[in-house]
Amino acid sequence: MAEWINTYTSFLLNNTIKEIGNIEEFITEVTEGIKNPPTSADKKSDKDHLMRVMTHLRDVKMIKDRTLSEIEPMK
Numbered sequence: 001m002a003e004w005i006n007t008y009t010s011f012l013l014n015n016t017i018k019e020i021g022n023i024e025e026f027i028t029e030v031t032e033g034i035k036n037p038p039t040s041a042d043k044k045s046d047k048d049h050l051m052r053v054m055t056h057l058r059d060v061k062m063i064k065d066r067t068l069s070e071i072e073p074m075k
Contacts, residue, residue: 023067030056 033056037049 019070026059026063030060 034053037045
């Protein structure tokens with residue numbers, strides 16, 4: 001019985017650590033992705049950067065509720 005308890009709690013711990021790591025990676029990716037680019041006279045470059053920022057903002061909106069709902073059980 002103790003072996004199964006250990007197996008289950010190890011799974012929960014490893015899964016929680018993995019989930020937190022995924023959240024940290026996502027935060028880093030979004031933070032880097034929404035930084036201001038170097039000033040450029042190229043309008044296409046500005047448009048491309050705007051599109052990347054908008055994509056990151058969409059991604060944050062999409063996973064925000066799911067991630068917040070998973071935080072409490074991970075505690």
